[in-house]
Amino acid sequence: MNQLRSSRLPLLRIQPGPSTRYLRAAAIKLQVNRLSSLSTPFQPPQTRAHIERRSMSTNRDVSKWSDISKSTFEADGSFKRKPSSFRDFIQKGGKFEPEKGRYHLYVSYACPWATRTLIVRKIKGLEDFIDVSVVSPHMGAHGWPFASADAFPGADNDPLFNAQHIKDLYLRVNPDYEGRFTVPVLWDKKTSTIVNNESSEIIRMFNSAFNDQLPADRAAIDLYPESLRKEIDEINDWVYDTVNNGVYKAGFATTQTAYEAAVKPLFESLDRLEKILEGKDYLVGDQLTEADIRLFVTIVRFDPVYVGHFKCNIRTIRDGYPAIHRWLRKLYWNNDAFSSTCNFDHIKTHYYWSHPHINPHRIVPVGPIPNILPL
Ligand SMILES: N[C@@H](CCC(=O)N[C@@H](CS)C(=O)NCC(=O)O)C(=O)O
Numbered sequence: 001m002n003q004l005r006s007s008r009l010p011l012l013r014i015q016p017g018p019s020t021r022y023l024r025a026a027a028i029k030l031q032v033n034r035l036s037s038l039s040t041p042f043q044p045p046q047t048r049a050h051i052e053r054r055s056m057s058t059n060r061d062v063s064k065w066s067d068i069s070k071s072t073f074e075a076d077g078s079f080k081r082k083p084s085s086f087r088d089f090i091q092k093g094g095k096f097e098p099e100k101g102r103y104h105l106y107v108s109y110a111c112p113w114a115t116r117t118l119i120v121r122k123i124k125g126l127e128d129f130i131d132v133s134v135v136s137p138h139m140g141a142h143g144w145p146f147a148s149a150d151a152f153p154g155a156d157n158d159p160l161f162n163a164q165h166i167k168d169l170y171l172r173v174n175p176d177y178e179g180r181f182t183v184p185v186l187w188d189k190k191t192s193t194i195v196n197n198e199s200s201e202i203i204r205m206f207n208s209a210f211n212d213q214l215p216a217d218r219a220a221i222d223l224y225p226e227s228l229r230k231e232i233d234e235i236n237d238w239v240y241d242t243v244n245n246g247v248y249k250a251g252f253a254t255t256q257t258a259y260e261a262a263v264k265p266l267f268e269s270l271d272r273l274e275k276i277l278e279g280k281d282y283l284v285g286d287q288l289t290e291a292d293i294r295l296f297v298t299i300v301r302f303d304p305v306y307v308g309h310f311k312c313n314i315r316t317i318r319d320g321y322p323a324i325h326r327w328l329r330k331l332y333w334n335n336d337a338f339s340s341t342c343n344f345d346h347i348k349t350h351y352y353w354s355h356p357h358i359n360p361h362r363i364v365p366v367g368p369i370p371n372i373l374p375l
Contacts, residue, residue: 065180066143066167069357077255078262081245084198085179090209096188096195098209100129103195104160105202106169106185108144109343110137110350112244112297113199114184119293120203122337125218129210133158135166135183137350143167143181154343160189169194200236203290223290231284232291239291242269244298251310251358259311267314270321277323281330292331299328300342304371305351309358318373329375344371 064070074080090096090103105121107114121130135144136152144166147155163169167181173193186195186202196202204224211219224232242265249262273295276283283291298306299317306312317325331338348371352364 060171060175062167062171062177062181063141065178066165067141068139068354069141073252073254074258077253077258079249079252079258081248082180084182084196085177086173086185086194086197087201088195089201090186090195090205092209092212095191098213099190100210100213101131102188102190103130104187104189105130105132106135106158106166106183106187107132108135108137108139108183108350109154109341109346110139111183112301113182115297115341116199116293117184117186117202117206118341119296119337120206120223120290122341123223123288123335124206124210124221125214126206126210129213130186130206131159134346137346137353139350139354144183152346152349154346160187200240200294203293207290223288223293225285225287225289228285228287228289232289235283235291236294238269239273239295242266243273244294247298247302247306247310247312250312251306251355263312263314266312270315270317270324274321274323277327279323281327288335292327296328296331296338299324300332300338300372301347301351303368304344304348308365309351309355316368318368325373326375329373332372333375 088094088096090098092098096103105117107118109115109118118132121127121132133146133156134154135146136150136155138145138150138152140150142149142165145155146158146164146166148157148162149164158164158169161168161172163172165181166183166185169185169187170177170179170181182197184199184202185197186205187193188195196205207221207223246262246266246269250259250266253259253262273283282288283295302312302317307316315321317328332342333339348364352359353362356362
């Protein structure tokens with residue numbers, strides 16, 4: 001009782017009534033619980049920075065960046081993608097040396113940008129060099145959750161910190177981080193930081209940084225060969241703007257004008273790609289390059305998601321673009337790097353569930369059946 005009296009806890013006031021005895025017992029139990037949590041005997045010493053970091057990452061309201069339904073759009077109703085924030089490189093002699101097992105890749109199977117990195121990791125045979133964790137496709141108010149927060153089939157827990165969401169990793173690196181909590185994230189276990197969160201740069205690193213340590217046949221695979229760089233850069237440029245990002249610009253537009261300003265160039269670019277791919281297996285030269293990988297991740301999502309969810313419905317790939325369709329199916333059915341990294345359940349669930357501002361009832365359409373046609 002002495003302890004009770006000396007505590008600063010306000011005593012609960014209980015009005016007399018039929019269940020007074022039950023309430024009084026509950027109130028005493030509550031006081032005791034509060035006291036025992038106050039008198040925890042030993043707390044491991046923590047640095048001030050540690051305490052601040054923890055409280056910043058847990059208490060600060062970051063929903064403006066984590067919750068896509070709170071996104072603010074441009075005044076003209078258009079969607080503008082912000083540049084990625086972490087732009088370091090894995091390279092010999094640099095801050096981030098190419099070392100087997102040092103780096104961890106956080107991805108979503110739903111995300112086209114993240115899937116680029118999975119495809120290149122597989123093509124280059126880097127599975128033993130860089131381990132991967134997959135988030136749940138339900139990107140909600142806190143952004144991307146790990147399985148511990150949302151046990152979706154195929155999702156993983158965070159093996160490094162048991163983080164509940166991708167945002168926890170960003171805030172661990174920088175408690176003041178102001179930006180979107182995107183995947184992919186390439187994480188350095190040695191210095192506990194994010195090396196890079198820009199897929200176009202991660203795939204370049206995977207293409208060459210580990211070559212010295214890879215078997216000769218894998219090291220020889222070059223998805224960005226010197227002789228084709230100019231052509232690859234040129235095609236990447238307009239494909240990024242009008243196709244990869246074009247589907248998002250159409251889907252996230254909040255005015256008719258902004259929507260049409262995105263959907264028309266998108267289909268003009270598909271028409272252009274159709275011509276390029278007539279009688280060809282690859283976009284640039286006669287070999288698989290990063291240009292194919294960067295386009296593939298958008299095209300494989302096109303009929304199952306972008307046609308309906310993002311209103312990119314002037315034509316479908318399967319009915320409107322025979323050359324693109326053949327190129328898509330050849331990559332998917334003939335190369336395991338493309339099919340094994342493609343999870344249509346995660347893809348469809350993510351888009352239709354995660355954008356309630358577009359699809360308020362979160363109903364996932366059943367079709368198209370099948371998601372991708374046989375060759
Ligand atoms: N430029 C980045 C874009 C990555 C990106 O936007 N990822 C999306 C998923 S497809 C994301 O994580 N969005 C979370 C958000 O915006 O809150 C890259 O290519 O790596």
